[in-house]
Amino acid sequence: MAKISSSRQKALLRKYSRNVKFLMMLASICVIVFTLPKQAKFSYDIEKGRIWNQKELISPYNFAILKTSQEIDNDIKTARASVTPIYQLDDNIGDRERDGFKGDLEIKWHNAGIKDSKKPAYLAAGDNLLRDIYNKGLLSLNPKYQQNAENYAITVLDKNIASDKNTADLYTKEKALAYCDKILSDQHAIDKAFLLDLVSNRLVPNLSYDNKLTSRLEKEVVDGLSTTRGMVQKGEVIVAKGSVVSDEAYQKLQSYKKAFEDNARISGDPRLVLLGQFLLVGIAITLLMVFLYLFRKDIYEDNRLVSLILLVVTAMLFTLSLAIKFELPNLYYIPYCIVPIIIRILFDTRLALNIHLLVVLMAGFFCAEQF
Numbered sequence: 001m002a003k004i005s006s007s008r009q010k011a012l013l014r015k016y017s018r019n020v021k022f023l024m025m026l027a028s029i030c031v032i033v034f035t036l037p038k039q040a041k042f043s044y045d046i047e048k049g050r051i052w053n054q055k056e057l058i059s060p061y062n063f064a065i066l067k068t069s070q071e072i073d074n075d076i077k078t079a080r081a082s083v084t085p086i087y088q089l090d091d092n093i094g095d096r097e098r099d100g101f102k103g104d105l106e107i108k109w110h111n112a113g114i115k116d117s118k119k120p121a122y123l124a125a126g127d128n129l130l131r132d133i134y135n136k137g138l139l140s141l142n143p144k145y146q147q148n149a150e151n152y153a154i155t156v157l158d159k160n161i162a163s164d165k166n167t168a169d170l171y172t173k174e175k176a177l178a179y180c181d182k183i184l185s186d187q188h189a190i191d192k193a194f195l196l197d198l199v200s201n202r203l204v205p206n207l208s209y210d211n212k213l214t215s216r217l218e219k220e221v222v223d224g225l226s227t228t229r230g231m232v233q234k235g236e237v238i239v240a241k242g243s244v245v246s247d248e249a250y251q252k253l254q255s256y257k258k259a260f261e262d263n264a265r266i267s268g269d270p271r272l273v274l275l276g277q278f279l280l281v282g283i284a285i286t287l288l289m290v291f292l293y294l295f296r297k298d299i300y301e302d303n304r305l306v307s308l309i310l311l312v313v314t315a316m317l318f319t320l321s322l323a324i325k326f327e328l329p330n331l332y333y334i335p336y337c338i339v340p341i342i343i344r345i346l347f348d349t350r351l352a353l354n355i356h357l358l359v360v361l362m363a364g365f366f367c368a369e370q371f
Contacts, residue, residue, distance in 0.1 A: 020303050025285055028310040032281045033274070035321035036365055046257070048250040057238045063259035064228035065252055072227060079221040085145055086210040086217070089158040093206040094134030101126050101202045112194055125190055126199050129180050137170040139207035156207065173203050232256070277365070284362050285310075291354055299347065308346070309355065312339055316359055320366050336360065 044054065067075070105123060114122070137156070145152040151168040171179065180199050184192040232238060238256055239249045288309070292300040299305045316339050323334055340356035 021289075021306055024303070024307050024310055025289060028314045029278065029281050029285050031314050032285075032317050032362065033277050035318050036277050036281070037321075037324065044253070044257075046245070046250065046253045048245055048247065050245050052239045052241060052243050052245055052249075054241065056241045057253075057256075059232045059234055059236050059238055059256065061234050061259070061263075063232055063255055065230045065232060066255040066258060067227055067229050068251060071229070072225070075225050076222055079225055080218050083214065083218045083221055084153045084155045084164070085142060086214045087139060087154050087156050087207040088210050089137070089156055090206050090208065091158075093204055094130070097134070097202040097204055098127055098130045101130055101198060104198050104201065108194075108198065112191070114191060114194070118189070122190060122195055125184070125187060126195055129183060129199055130202060133171050133176045133179070133203070134206050137165070137207050138176060138203060139167065139170055139172065139205045140209075141167060141172055142209055157210070157213075170207065173200075173205075176203050228255075280365060281362065284358055288313075288355065288358055291351075296347070296351060299351075309343070312342055313355065313359055313362075317362055317366070320363055324366060336363070 044057070102123060105119075105126065109116075109119060109122075139154075141150070151166055153164065153166050156163050156165050177196070177200055180196055181192070184190060184196060232252055232255070238252050239245060243249070245253070289300070289306075292306070292309075299309075316336070320334055336359065337356070339359050340352035343355050344352035
């Protein structure tokens with residue numbers, strides 16, 4: 001494969017240097033346009049407790065007042081507290097445990113040392129206790145709902161039929177054992193310790209907490225909450241000049257800011273906005289190249305120097321776009337003068353001044369309201 005001589009390479013570079021220059025210009029314009037904001041920015045600095053020194057702000061349209069994060073958190077807590085936990089009733093558990101009790105009694109009866117004539121009484125007493133307990137309902141308390149009181153309201157689902165109850169009216173295992181102990185204490189013909197041990201082994205909750213269904217109900221309630229309270233009408237004064245930005249005024253300003261940005265996002269043709277930005281940036285970069293062509297032709301003819309200048313300008317504007325995106329407290333923190341300093345060191349004062357004015361001009365496209 002034939003190699004191109006160095007003289008031939010230089011000739012090709014000179015021949016296509018203009019095309020390379022235009023490509024660098026186009027790349028710089030595209031990067032700057034890409035980083036430009038595509039919608040209007042809210043033009044007021046809002047700070048709670050400060051005096052409003054700007055002109056009286058009047059609402060140009062109706063908008064809702066947003067709730068504060070504290071108000072939303074309180075609403076969420078209240079909404080979740082309004083949802084009673086769901087417990088599913090399983091009737092089969094009661095029948096199964098009663099049958100299990102009878103089997104346990106048959107197994108342990110022969111070693112109990114009790115007369116066989118008393119066996120029916122023991123069966124009846126134990127079965128009655130379990131039937132009463134399971135008919136009323138046996139459950140385990142959930143610590144999540146015991147923050148304010150030991151007992152709490154619940155919703156019991158029995159074959160998709162809901163009923164409202166309170167855990168105070170139901171049995172826990174401890175309450176069930178206490179109930180059994182009380183009943184058996186009055187029956188002197190029965191060995192309380194023997195029967196109580198058999199019954200305690202058969203106390204399995206027939207009311208089970210349905211976390212999935214309860215969580216879904218809580219989510220539906222929370223999702224249905226409104227994030228706004230009240231309205232600001234068109235023509236209403238949001239904040240008067242010279243007044244202190246109170247909590248209420250601050251919230252109205254924040255709500256107006258969101259409404260303004262939402263309206264700016266949906267209004268206008270984004271393609272026309274993009275075309276306008278491309279034209280503005282293109283004109284600015286073209287003016288720079290015209291200046292170089294008329295007054296610094298030595299730089300204009302050297303694509304490496306042109307690329308360095310375009311890189312410095314593009315990097316500064318890209319840094320500005322990042323500062324806006326991450327909401328830097330003050331855009332004057334950005335060292336705009338670093339650009340003319342670099343250009344002055346590398347070239348001359350007149351070029352540095354022109355490029356500085358160009359950077360500030362295009363920075364105005366990014367944040368016209370803040371300057």
